[in-house]
Amino acid sequence: MTEARGSAGRDDEGRDRYTPGAPCWVSLMVHGLAATQEFYGALFGWEFRPGPRHLGPYVRALLDGRDVAGMGRLPPDRHLPVAWTPYMASDHVDQTAEAIRLCGGTVGVGPLDAEDAGRLAICSDPSGAVFGVWQAAAHQGIGAAGQPGTPAWHELLTFESESVAKFYGTVFGYEEEPVVSADIDYLTLHLDGRPVAGLHGVGTSLPRDQGPHWLTYFEVADADEALHHVAGLGGHVLKPARESADGRVATVADPEGARFALIESRR
Structure with a gap:
């Protein structure tokens, strides 16, 4: 098991870029954000810092100072499944979203900007499985890999x-x-x-x-x-x-x- 990252080169600041299509991020939307942070912090040793608030309260999980995952709070009036969602890298999220629609998938959220971090869409495939698409700007994606907690x-x-x-x-x-x-x-x-x-x-x-x-x-x-x-x-x-x-x-x-x-x- 391995993830294709870095093979597209590096950005202008020398950070690894993810190959378009590679899983580059994973995010979890929950009802009790504080309690969820306590659970995963104790299990994996994660620390947390505030992230973009484009969809409400959101934090990034870090391991040894490097980004690992994201967590957000579901709106209280939205009864959505609580599930981990992988994000696939894209150089042009709007084009990818259009391709998803043309191939029988659904774009449920976006494409929209996540402040200066990047641009995203949340989609589902023809069978209904939910995944995200991420076009990186300031935030490239997962920065730690190959160690416990990643x-x-x-x-x-x-x-x-x-x-x-x-x-x-x-x-x-x-x-x-x-x-x-x-x-x-x-x-x-x-x-x-x-x-x-x-x-x-x-x-x-x-x-x-x-x-x-x-x-x-x-x-x-x-x-x-x-x-x-x-x-x-x-x-x-x-x-x-x-x-x-x-x-x-x-x-x-x-x-x-x-x-x-x-x-x-x-x-």
């Missing part, structure tokens, strides 16, 4: 992978690498020959209270210890730690129900 992978859980892969491939230029197996519907999306995300078709095995959705994996040093912390902090263990080709993996939810995965990578 996003390590993004995986779409959907009904079947083939049709939705065509959507993402057309919009973002991904190449597909399917897993050849009679038992699993899975393919990996690649940019410049590097894997950036996975699509997992699970048919009717999707959670009853949640349709197709993106799942973010966060790196941890010890999966079993992290699960103990999740439970102790008021979260929920949905799938206990298990071995995978990439390491030891578990699926959990925070106290508000936002699902995410933990991965103890093999290095």
Whole structure:
């Protein structure tokens, strides 16, 4: 599991730029922002600082002084799912948003400016899975990677992978690498020959209270210890730690129900 970042070069200030189409940011909208900060701060060691307030109160999570993720507060009158949302990099978010519409997706928010940080849109694919598009300005995206507490992978859980892969491939230029197996519907999306995300078709095995959705994996040093912390902090263990080709993996939810995965990578 790896993310394609930096291969597009650097910006005028020498910071890494994300390849268009690469997951570059992840954000969570919640009802109780302070309590959510306490949960993730204790779990991952994140610190927080104020971010753009284009959609209401918002903070950026930092690890060792580098940006890792964002969190915002949902308006009290909006009963929206509490879920982690990955953002894909774009050089022209308005053009990307138009391509999303033409390919059968939906643009629910934006495109709009997030102060001087950049420009964004929040969209959904034809199956209904929500994702964001980010055109960087002052804020390039995730600045820390490959260490505990950072996003390590993004995986779409959907009904079947083939049709939705065509959507993402057309919009973002991904190449597909399917897993050849009679038992699993899975393919990996690649940019410049590097894997950036996975699509997992699970048919009717999707959670009853949640349709197709993106799942973010966060790196941890010890999966079993992290699960103990999740439970102790008021979260929920949905799938206990298990071995995978990439390491030891578990699926959990925070106290508000936002699902995410933990991965103890093999290095």
